[in-house]
Amino acid sequence: MWLGDLIRELKDIVGEDWVVTGKEAVLRYMYDETAPYVRPQAAEDVIVVKPASSREVAEVLKVANKYRVPVYPRGGGTGLAGGAIPTKPGIVLSLERMDKLVIDAENMVAEAEAGVTLGKLIEEAEMHGLSFPPH
Secondary structure, three states: OHHHHHHHHHHHHHOHHHEEOOHHHHHHHOOOOOOOOOOOOOOOOEEEEOOOOHHHHHHHHHHHHHHOOOEEEEOOOOOOOOOOOOOOOEEEEEOOOOOOEEEEOOOOEEEEOOOOOHHHHHHHHHHOOOOOOOO
């Protein structure tokens, strides 16, 4: 029953509300913005884990390594190359809770956590009189 042990350990790290296992609940984590005709086929059996800090990310990775389970990091799910799609059963490491963004307008610098979407970055930059051209 290693799967039950894995899920229990993950919940101990990030909290029960931040480990998602239901098939319908994980559905939105099975794809990104990759065009459907080139999108990789997603695996069915995945666990979505939503850490809130780099410490929690490190602990989740230790547990995944202990059980030899693949991990698929996922930021905002806006990628165009299928990199966040879980192609084998494993853990989708959703970084959506790690969405802190600090903009230093004077020095024109932004510090963004891994879950910050491009849309949020552009919007916040504009609020500071700056721009962040995506291309």
